[in-house]
Amino acid sequence: MPELPEVETVRRGLAAVMEGRPITGVTVRRRDLRRPLPAGFEQALTGRTVVSIGRRAKYLLLHLDDGTVAIVHLGMSGRMVIDQAGGRETVGDFVHPAAALAGGRHEHVVFSVGNGTMVRFSDPRRFGLMDLSTEETLPAHPLLAALGPEPLDDAFDGPALAARLAGKKTPIKAALLDQRVVAGLGNIYVCEALFSAGLSPRRGAHTVRGARADHLVAALKAVLVDAIAAGGSTLRDHVTPSGEIGYFQYSFRVYGREGDPCPGCGRPIARIVQSGRSTFFCSACQR
DNA sequence: AGGTCAACCTGAGCGC
DNA sequence: TGCGCTCAGGTTGACC
Numbered sequence A: 001m002p003e004l005p006e007v008e009t010v011r012r013g014l015a016a017v018m019e020g021r022p023i024t025g026v027t028v029r030r031r032d033l034r035r036p037l038p039a040g041f042e043q044a045l046t047g048r049t050v051v052s053i054g055r056r057a058k059y060l061l062l063h064l065d066d067g068t069v070a071i072v073h074l075g076m077s078g079r080m081v082i083d084q085a086g087g088r089e090t091v092g093d094f095v096h097p098a099a100a101l102a103g104g105r106h107e108h109v110v111f112s113v114g115n116g117t118m119v120r121f122s123d124p125r126r127f128g129l130m131d132l133s134t135e136e137t138l139p140a141h142p143l144l145a146a147l148g149p150e151p152l153d154d155a156f157d158g159p160a161l162a163a164r165l166a167g168k169k170t171p172i173k174a175a176l177l178d179q180r181v182v183a184g185l186g187n188i189y190v191c192e193a194l195f196s197a198g199l200s201p202r203r204g205a206h207t208v209r210g211a212r213a214d215h216l217v218a219a220l221k222a223v224l225v226d227a228i229a230a231g232g233s234t235l236r237d238h239v240t241p242s243g244e245i246g247y248f249q250y251s252f253r254v255y256g257r258e259g260d261p262c263p264g265c266g267r268p269i270a271r272i273v274q275s276g277r278s279t280f281f282c283s284a285c286q287r
Numbered sequence B: 001a002g003g004t005c006a007a008c009c010t011g012a013g014c015g016c
Numbered sequence C: 001t002g003c004g005c006t007c008a009g010g011t012t013g014a015c016c
Helices: A004-018 A041-045 A097-106 A158-165 A172-177 A187-197 A211-234 A247-251
Strands: A025-028 A050-056 A059-064 A068-073 A079-084 A087-091 A107-112 A117-122 A129-134 A270-274 A277-281
Touching (some): A004 A079, A025 A041, A041 A129, A158 A211, A172 A187, A211 A247
Antiparallel strands (some): A059 A068, A068 A129, A079 A087, A079 A117
């Protein structure tokens, strides 16, 4: 699930239980994530206090009191599960009760923060990763250095987006998924924002400028803000007995809705594949 | 240089 | 019940 809003939701959840607390232990069950967990990862964190938890794009940043920064990416299937004194809750996503119980198999890294509270990183597909950096070297870290602007920053506006799309022949859908153009967007919110802005995902990126760029930026910000708000509301939510997933999916207007009537015109939502990813859109409403 | 695509890995859902 | 196939919220390295 993790795109920017989900990662932000996870960040807030982790901040609530980790900020100001010492990391009393780190247990690693598997080091072979997308990249191998760096040597000395456990030692670098253990005994340190978490000053704050930040986010850059889809990366979580654990700022420690000695200037160490742990970088965490959730990949496609990564979750952070907070486990406090018996009660277990998931941050940023719903988890089926059975999955939560069986989740141990994929809990690759477990942080203890005292008071019996554990933060478990669970990631079945192991596309997630963790790395170490420092406050001084963080901006130049290879994972972060090339990232584009944060879409929710005030400085990110229509002209800023248009400037980054100038000369790009690639479809706007692919351009928005490129983290160097804008950081933090994923397949769901790109589809939703393009629908909201009335822009075809196939349109050449360079043609998105002027009023179109203004509308697209407004749509992107709106969908991200709404999703973060919805994510926040699911933060403490318990899994329904039926294991029903997400609040989020009820607000999707095109994503995953192939064949459903377009909320705008009633014609069926189409699905196409662009650069290997599904794109959902309305060919009548989106030009 | 820019763009496209398979590969990384596991699980869920669907058709038969 | 089970098998086999397709697809999945991301990133990247190899290849046109």
